[in-house]
Amino acid sequence: MSPRPLNVGLIGGGAGAFIVHPHERAIHFDGTRRVTAAALHPDPKIAMQEAANWPYPIRGYPSYDDMIKTEAKRPLGERIDYALIVTPNHVHFDPALKCLAAGIPVFCEKPMTVTLDEADQLVAAVRQHKIPFGVAHTYLGCWTSRFARFIVRSGLLGDVRWVDAYYLQGWLADRTEDQGVVQAEWRVDPKRAGASCCGGDIGTHALMQLRYVTGLDVKRVSARLETFVRGRQLDDHFTTYCELSNGGKALVRATQIAIGHKNDLGIEVNGTKGSLVWVQETPEQVIIRLPSQPDRTYWRAAVVANDGFLKDLPADLMAEPNIPQGHPEAFHDAFARLHRCFEQDVRAYLDKKPFNCDGSKYATVADGRTGIAFIAAAVKSHEQDGAWVEM
C-alpha cells in the first residue's frame, strides 16, 4: 500500500518571499510529501490572508506559536509531520526550539541561528528529544556533490593539501537594501542577519561544501570581513584562510559585490595525487585531474560502474539519479533530494524506529552549529586584525 504523504508546515514564506518556493516544489516533488499548514507572516492578519490566498487549501495560522500548539494536538496523520523554517535568520531559533519541544521534526534554513548560544541550545534539544533536524544546505543535495564526496574520500586524489571553497555573488554591489528588495534589507541588518551578512548568508554554504566533500573540519581561521558598500553595518565581502583537521589549508571565501557573479559557488580540492573541481552553476559535472593524464569530466547519470578507472562506486549513489543524462538537474532537484532524505528519517521517527541523521544526506544540527561557530571565529579573528582563532 502506498504510504500516506507526510504533512509539512511552513514557518515563513508569505507573498514576495524567496526560498519558500524552491522548498515548496521540492516538498511536492515525489508525491510523498505535501504542504498542509502554514504561519506565513509576522503580522497575524496578513498571515491569515496569505494562507487563504495560497494556491491550494492549507490550514493558515496567525503565528507559528499557534501553529505549533494546535498542530501538536492533532492526531498523527492529521497534524504536520515536520516544520520547514524559511524565515529570516533571527526567526529560526525560537520556532525551531518550540517545534522540537512539541515533538515536531524541523527542517531549518541556514544559517541555523544568529548566535552560538542559540545553536548550542538547538543541539542540546535535538539530543534531548531524539528527533530529526536538518539544515537546508542546498548544494549537498546535488548528485554531483555526493559523487565528489565519494571521489575525495576514496583516496583517488591522495591527501587533501589545499582547498578553495568560494561563493561569489554581485547582487549587493550597490545599495540594494534601499531599492525595496526585502531580501537585501534584512540581510544587512545585524539584528536580523547576525554578526555577518556575506559570511553568514553564503560563506556558510562554501564552508559546508568543503566539509561535506572532503570530510575535513576547519580547525582555525584567519579572517577579514570587509564592507565595500558605504553605510552598511555588516560585511559584503568575506575571506577566511583556514587550517584543516588533517593539517591542510583552505580558503573559504565569499563576496556579494562581484558584479556579474550570480550564484557562483564552487570547490576545488587539491590532493597529493590529483585535484577535483565542482561548480554549482554547472552542477551536472565533476572534473577530476591527475598528473600526466587527460582531465576527466564526469557527468551525472553518465557515470558507470567499472569504467576501468573508478572503483567501488556505492550502490546507493549509483541508484539515485533518475533523469537521463543531458536533461539537467539543478537547484530544485537538490532541494528535493534533501527533503526526500529527511522524509526517510521523519518516517522512521514517527514509526519509533532508529534513524540516523549522520550528515551524509543532508546537513545536521551539528553542521548548523559548526557554521555558526565558524562565523563567530571569523568575526573574532577580524576584530584581532586577522589573528588565528580556534574554532
Ligand SMILES: NC(=O)c1ccc[n+]([C@@H]2O[C@H](COP(=O)([O-])OP(=O)(O)OC[C@H]3O[C@@H](n4cnc5c(N)ncnc54)[C@H](O)[C@@H]3O)[C@@H](O)[C@H]2O)c1
Ligand atoms: N538554502 C539556500 O540556498 C537559501 C537561499 C536563500 C535564502 N536562504 C535562507 O532562507 C531564509 C529566508 O530567506 P529568504 O531570502 O527567503 O527571505 P524572504 O525575506 O524572502 O522571506 C522570509 C519570509 O519569512 C516571513 N517571516 C518573517 N518573520 C516571520 C514570523 N515571525 N513568522 C512567520 N513568518 C515570518 C516573511 O514574511 C517572509 O515571508 C534565510 O535564513 C536565508 O538565509 C537559504
